Amino acid sequence: MSDEPTYLTQEGAEELQRELNKLVNDRRPVLVAKLKEAVAQGDLKENADYHDTREQLGLLDGRITYLEEILRTAEIISTEGKKGVVTIGSTVTLRFDEEDEDETYTIVGPAESNPSEGRISQKSPIGAALLGHKKGDKVRIETPSGEMTCKVKKIK
Numbered sequence: 001m002s003d004e005p006t007y008l009t010q011e012g013a014e015e016l017q018r019e020l021n022k023l024v025n026d027r028r029p030v031l032v033a034k035l036k037e038a039v040a041q042g043d044l045k046e047n048a049d050y051h052d053t054r055e056q057l058g059l060l061d062g063r064i065t066y067l068e069e070i071l072r073t074a075e076i077i078s079t080e081g082k083k084g085v086v087t088i089g090s091t092v093t094l095r096f097d098e099e100d101e102d103e104t105y106t107i108v109g110p111a112e113s114n115p116s117e118g119r120i121s122q123k124s125p126i127g128a129a130l131l132g133h134k135k136g137d138k139v140r141i142e143t144p145s146g147e148m149t150c151k152v153k154k155i156k
Contacts, residue, residue, distance in 0.1 A: 005075040007088050007109030007122065013074055016112070020067040023060060031057045070111050077109070086130045086155055088122045093154040094130075094139075102153055107131070 008016070031053055038050035077089035086092055091106045105120045107130060113121035120127045129141040133152050141148045 006070050006073050006111050007077050008070070008074045008112055009077050009089055009106075009108055012108060012112030013071065013076055016067055016071055020064065020071065023064050023067070028057070028060055028064070031060060074109075074111075083155060084134055086133050086152065088131075090130075091156040092130055092152060094150040095153055096148060096150040105130075 035050065035053045035057060038044075038047055038053055041047055041049070044050050077087075086107060088107050088109060091104060093102050093104045095102050103118075105118050105126065107122050107127050108119045110121040110123055113119050113124070115124075122128060122131060125143045126141050129139050130152070133139050135152050135155055137152045139150050139152060141150065
């Protein structure tokens with residue numbers, strides 16, 4: 001992991017903690033039991049259950065380690081205060097030029113970004129461009145597909 005802090009909202013930290021608890025307390029014990037059953041079958045060379053379960057357990061342990069590290073090093077973002085300026089944790093309503101409808105995004109750290117739910121990373125082109133702007137500002141955004149412009153309509 002990098003030396004840069006991992007930013008999480010309180011809600012995001014709680015969601016990652018729930019996922020971690022589920023993996024450690026529910027999913028991992030099931031895979032460990034399944035692995036023991038596969039070992040008991042003998043001849044591990046050609047035992048597909050053993051190899052599949054071992055691979056699943058390895059992937060699961062990697063995810064557990066990742067979540068533990070994020071939660072251990074996370075800096076929880078306070079959404080109080082700075083209401084007039086876009087910061088990590090802000091929910092921003094935008095109107096892109098040549099669009100008829102507003103779009104709303106919450107700026108979060110990369111660990112909890114989920115664009116399909118409107119949660120974008122502060123490192124994404126839109127998230128990075130919005131940081132520091134105020135209501136009414138016109139913002140130019142450089143994206144891989146070209147430049148876009150939007151107006152900040154509301155900040156929560």
